[in-house]
Amino acid sequence: MIRIMKQHLQEALKGLSKVVCTKTSLPILSCVRITTGKESVTVSGTDLDQWMECQVPAEVAEPMDCIVSLEGLREFIDGGDTRNMVCIAAAGKNIRLSMDVAGQSMERSLHAMPMDDWPPSKAQPKTMTPVTKDIFGIMKLAYPSASKDDTRRTLTGICLDKNAVIATDGSQLVKLNFTLPLKEQVILPPTKVLVSGFFKDDGMMGVVMEKKDITHVNFQSGAWRYTLRCIVANYPNFNQVIPKDEDLKNRIVFTAEDISMLEKSVPKIEGYKDDQQGIVMYAGRNGVKFMSRQPSSSVKIDTKAEYKGMETMAAMNRNYVMRALELGFTEFRFCDAYSPFMASGKAGIYVFMPMRNVRDIESCWKKLGITPNKEANMSEKKAETAVAGSKAETQPAAPKTGMQFKPQEQTTPAADTFEELRTAAEGIRQAAKALADSAVIIQRKIADAQRAVKLKEKDYKETRDLIERIRAKAA
Known part of the structure; x- marks a missing residue:
């Protein structure tokens, strides 16, 4: 007992x-x-x-x-x-x-x-290295930036690197600084234990190797011991999508008062038709302001932020702005309104993509009573052409949507089984949709044919009855 x-x-x-x-x-x-x-x-x-x-x-x-x-x-x-x-x-x-x-x-x-x-216990790490409780808080902060799309299995997890914790969904990327006792990258799936930041005490960390891959990670924290299966895959080369410092010539620094105000006001900005999360940020001679893309909305959120750079009007997802503020980043830097924005602080960096092909952006200039200069009024197409032309020899043009990743190694990587599965599933889905559409068309033709047969039967019966009546009168 x-x-x-x-x-x-x-x-x-x-x-x-x-x-x-x-x-x-x-x-x-x-x-x-x-x-x-x-x-x-x-x-x-x-x-x-x-x-x-x-x-x-x-x-x-x-x-x-x-x-x-x-x-x-x-x-x-x-x-x-x-x-x-x-x-x-x-x-x-x-x-x-x-x-x-x-x-x-x-x-x-x-x-x-x-x-x-009872299932057998997993093999334990040969060595365990001390880690502080901060690692559990950092992992909790990183998970919201990971992908929610199960078909992109690698991106649903967070990547533990030697000096950072990374998460991305292809449109946003967070890199939080932390030194880890790892020789290779580890991808951890989004479990309830890690997403909630359950562990609160300093502890230990170790990995289990099978052949050349890290298959499991073990954490100890206080009275707890936790082992989970890793995602065994190659994480995208996140360094490739992080803008270079020399390209980020425009800089915004928000005050602590701005952060508190924006956290409450940005979610209240009116959405735009079928894009409820889109908002517009202006940075220029009149300061830094946030406003709705809706032409009928006159609301402008003024800040006390310090700005150095060219006059810019950029459309962006408000969730990304809120995410940067949640991470405690007060400095925003960018090249132009169509290139990645990078928010940074002592904890690390957060990169997100602005919106492109934005309609009614001209109305936002009118709200402020400003006539944009040639550089600010540059169309997206011209801006992308200029960027592509200036960087054609050093790197490919930026994609129209999302972030473009390169493999971490120069050698051709092995095919991603889950990516192949996703592609195959998408092909099956498209084929099934085409088959369903064809079935609907056939059903309609069958219904039309049935109605035509019934009409002919009705006409035949009416004609037969008429002939019988004529014969009866003739007799």
Whole structure:
């Protein structure tokens, strides 16, 4: 029998619920394993891609190793005084739980799953290196910039590099500075544990190698130990899309007062027709302002930002502006209204693409009563042609939408299985759509033919009836 303070057990189950699936086709994966030590118990759970365990102080009367439902255990200890002690004891093929509630002794039996059904533990790293708790906060900050498109599996994760944590979805990229004990890049999928920044204490980090690839990463933080399966793939060359400092001749520096004001006001700017997230930023002799793309909107958000550069009117996604402010970056630099913007600070950099082919941008100049100079009034097509012409020998022209990545190595990379799968799935989807459209057309033709047959039958019947009436009169 073992006795555990309810508060400690609740905290362990709360963390394990981020890994353990309560709804699964494998009942064993909805359970937790409780293993005793000398003066503690280890509560663990897995979903076969993640393994998580927590050491909990306990009074151990006799050794025990059992597997019980997480939901059943959590339901029994829910509510009441958190200082109460929970007793867990073996009872044949069941586990008996007991606890005092409002002065009354409460008991419940839970079915114990067979020990042989428990998945084997993953191999542990050969060495573990100390890391500070800051790494968990940085990973949490990076994940919102990763792709939400499951067909782009590599970009759904974050990349841990030697000196930074990187995330991108092809239209935005964040690179947060942090020194990691890694010799190679590691891509971590978006798990509930990491996305929520669950770990709060300093700890250790290690990797598991299989052949030449890093397949699993192990973290230790306080009483927790967490292992997860990595995304084994080549991450895009993020350095290629980061603008060079010498190209960023326009610079905006927002004040702390601006940051606080913009965080509240930018989300309230009126959207534009079918583009509710698009807004416009003006930077020039009249300061730095944000406004709606909607010609009928006269709202202009003034800032106290310092600006050095040419007069510019740029359309952008407000979510990217908010993201830069959320990361604490106060300095925005850019080359022109059509090239990547880079927000930066001590923590790192954030790069995002402005909008192109923007309609009604001229109305924004009129709102300010400004006639743009030739350089600012340059059409997008001319701007792209000029940029392409000046950089034709050094790099390819910028893409019309999103960021253009190059492979990290000069050698031809191996084909990405998931990219091939995505392409194949897209081809199947297009073929299925064409087939469905053809089926609709055929159904319409069949319906038309059926209506035509019914009309002919009606005409035939009416004609036959008329002939019968004529014959009857003639007789």
